[in-house]
Amino acid sequence: ILGGSTTGAHQRPYMASLQVDGHHVCGGFLIAEQWVLSAAHCMEDMKGKTFQVLLGAHSLSQPEPHKRLYAVRAAVRHPGSNTETNDDDLLLLQLEEKATLSEHVKILPFQRQDVDVPPGTMCEAAGWGFTSHSGRKPDVLQQVERPVKSREECNRRPYHDNTITDKMLCTDSRKKDTCKGDSGGPLICNGVAEGVVTAGARVCGNYKKPGIYTRIAAYVGWIDGVMAAAEE
């Protein structure tokens, strides 16, 4: 998160840190007791390693009473996700067991109505991603407030030049933005998860490359289908 601030400890109890070999690689968030939603691109740099999911954390390094690492029973990438585009950049992680919910671990509701968030709506992103262009990594959860940018404007040059589909949304990225390591985290508007952070142009804090998010409401059928199939 560039240009943001430290979150109040445990004020975002749905936040997940996706970890490989004990290191934070991506964000995610709890959408059901046994399911975390994140971004498919987070599995790219994995080289067959295994994910763990950290819940209940504020600091990545310090011992905290409610912090707990969960093993992943299943990782389901959206079938349309690929390394070349930001399309369908979603990942569902089934935890090895149901998360123990508490004041520090809670489910975040996501938008089920497939209606665009009005441009100008102020939304929030949170994560343990880079806090500087030089790649400074925070220990504690960061957050930033960003206004939604219309798809029509976001699709113009010098912005994203017609790469933003109806299943994506943009936020202004001047100075304040998401960055490497924030991928997979939620974009929260009026208390509801509307988007999932995607790396987009892999540029942070440059107004010419607005933040790109996958619109969750456009994938409700897929999300519900994956979770239901695992119950059979």
Ligand SMILES: NCc1cccc(NC(=O)c2cccc3[nH]c(C(N)=O)cc23)c1
């Ligand atoms: N909202 C934009 C956004 C949102 C989420 C993730 C990213 N991922 C990056 O940008 C990225 C990726 C790889 C290497 C990188 N190096 C740097 C860097 N040194 O700034 C960034 C990156 C960007």
